[in-house]
Amino acid sequence: MSRRLPRNVWVLGGLSFLTDLGGEAVFPLLPVFLMSLGAGPAYLGLLEGVADALSSVLGVFSGRHSDRRGRRKGLTVFGYAVAGMVRPLLAFATVPWHVLAVRWTDRVGKGIRNAPRDALLADSTPPSLRGTAFGVQKAMDHLGATLGPLLIWWLMSETGPGLPMRSIFLWVAVPGTLTVLVGLWGIREVPVAAPPRPDGPHWREFRALPLPFWRYLGVVGLFGLGLSSDAFLLRRAVEVGVPQVQIPLMWAAFSALKALCAWPAGILADRWPRKRLLLAGWGVYALTYAAFSQVDSPAWMWGIFVTYALFSGLTEGTEKALVADMVGPGLRATAFGFFQTVTGVSTLLASLACGILWTEAGPQVALGTAAVCALLATAALARLKLPAR
DSSP, rough: OOOOOOHHHHHHHHHHHHHHHHHHHHGGGHHHHHHTTTTHHHHHHHHHHHHHHHHHHHHHHHHHHHHHHHHOOHHHHHHHHHHHHHHHGGOOOOOOHHHHHHHHHHHHHHHHHHHHHHHHHHHHHGGGGGHHHHHHHHHHHHHHHHHHHHHHHHHHHHHOTOHHHHHHHHTTTHHHHHHHHHHHHHHOOOOOOOOOSSSEEEEEEEEOOOEEEEEEEHHHHHTTTTTOOOOOHHHHHHHHOOOOOOHHHHHHHHHHHHHHHHHHHHHHHHHHHHHHHHHHHHHHHHHHHHHHHHSSSSSHHHHHHHHHHHHHHHHHHHHHHHHHHHGGGHHHHHHHHHHHHHHHHHHHHHHHHHHHHHHHHOOOHHHHHHHHHHHHHHHHHHHHOOOOO
């Protein structure tokens, strides 16, 4: 069997690169931008948590629509277009709720595109290469997330901290436009047979999803209850003394390490039991969040952030490859939609809880609680029976 990755893997990876080139240039600036508009940590939790929840809930509907039509390309490109058009509007925000509206609409685009995109990636790739394919896609995603903040850091270093963030927000219209053009001309549709529609309510077709998938989803949801937004870690970095001009550089280094880990981890996921990599990644998350709760200096913050990158590299592609292993093509986008929903809703709860705990009891309690949730989920995952690959 050929070990070459199909064209769609590289095109979808390129779309992820371009959208994160712009989106992740903006993300590390949001905590500071919100602080300048008078918003506190609880508002940050609302912003990121609800944004991720909106994205995730839309995934079920988008994925189900994709499965019923047997086509993925249109929803994928449309979702990227929504995000690309709305992000530059941050330049005109004057109060916190403006940022909220833009961020939420951005995540609506993500919710529309992710389930069909992931299903298209799985449909285009033989099972023996799925881990590698998802690893490549995440590696290119993180490469864009590396170069975007690096460009912003360079501009801020050259012009000084006085560089208007609003100018940066306007710049992201360029990669957003390129994303749509590449998607329209580069993606090749892989038609799949639509599943039979059962009589009665639409929810009955979800019964066709296998029981192991639902059990796996339950454990993922438990882990997600400790998976608060990374924006809190950037705020923590500012609080312990990391200079504002270094925040984009820290985020770029974090993303670069995730990119370096994702591809090799995807290859390992095709050769080793995927569960083994998930256990390792979730364990890294629990340990680093416990360390984030106690960090008290910029140097230690940098070191822990570097270690934290291993978590994403080991788990992001592996989790999705497992979904594709357990669900056939006819319901695959729907399954990815449910996966997206569970992770997003649990992240909403985690982010809201983190913001409240941060405000009422301090970052030590907020981040320490997330570490405990991750440990409990890791123990549950260890007991779960999953496909061998």
